[in-house]
Amino acid sequence: MMIKKINFKQFSSIKIGQELDVVMIEDFNYPQGHYLLGASNNVLIGTNPPPLMMLSKKYDYIKIENGSLVIGAATPSGKIVSFCKKHNIADFEFVSRLPGTLGGMLKMNAGLKEFEIFNNLDSIITKEGEIKKSEIDHGYRYTDIKDVVFEAKFQLNKGFDEEKIKLFTDMRSNQPKESSAGSCFKNPKGDYAGRLIEAVGLKGKRFGDMEFSSVHANFLVNHGEGRFEDAIELIRLVEEKVKDTFSIELQREIIIVDKNYL
Incomplete structure (x- = not known):
């Protein structure tokens, strides 16, 4: 079983995480109880992640x-x-x-x-x-x-x-340039998560280096040294505000890879 050390602060698109051992899958005999990662473009690696695995270049x-x-x-x-x-x-x-x-x-x-x-x-x-x-x-x-x-x-x-x-390309021209995991929330039926976030006054809301972008409200961006704790606090704040204001429970598109949240 091949193990690869991956620094998720460098590897993940949102640039948050630590160096972790990851099992590289070579065949059908992969370990149970491990969380499967891809290229880590829509994930937020927590401070207490489960064992991880990903497919090898095979x-x-x-x-x-x-x-x-x-x-x-x-x-x-x-x-x-x-x-x-x-x-x-x-x-x-x-x-x-x-x-x-x-x-x-x-x-x-x-x-x-x-x-x-x-x-x-x-x-x-x-x-x-x-x-x-x-x-x-x-x-x-x-x-x-x-x-x-x-x-x-x-x-x-x-x-x-x-x-x-x-x-x-034109459809994505309004996306922020900072590091992010893409859209943070799924669009509710007949509406847009970005519109709801802006409507409750949280577009541009920032904790530390984490922000719900002032360019596109549904993008949680990292201005450089963003922390997992700040990202979680912002996500929860948006969920609570949108639910209290519109009675809509936003569904996360970003995947939080942490034993406390899976």
Whole structure:
């Protein structure tokens, strides 16, 4: 079993965390009771994290096989878009604006508006074998995937669209430049988390180096030396204010990786 030391203050997109031992998964014999990480783009590593694991580079690949697009779950989004552009493959342009690896995108059904990673999914491979999309409960930023995903198979459609790349770039042009984990909360049905945060007066609210961005209220950003405790305090404050004001319970999109919160 290979162990890798990872400094999450450097590795995670929000730049919070400490150096931790992470088990690198090489096959179906991975440890139980460990929390699975991807590229750590939508996570907040706590001060009391569980044992961690992630897929090794063995699962970083993309290929065309038997008329399908087959992608390893450790494959980064940039590699997926580059491959699709080179081979004139459609329906993955939106991935250009989604940081991380395929496994993380599958777990949360990542996407931009109506464009989601599950749209053209055919099946996934776990230690239980091949599981068809129809067998997986999924919806907006949600799936019931519990096991480690090693590989996924997608429908292969031709026609890479450069105009969509521009569209998705424009859609994300209002995002802050500081380190963050992306959107902190899911959008409630018929509304926007950012609007609600701004409406309760917490856009630009800051504790230490952590802030709900003054550029986009649903982005929790780190101005340099942000602490886990300050991030949690801000998240809780927003949840309480929005619930008290609008009777809406915001659902977190950011994943808090800590024994006290999982």
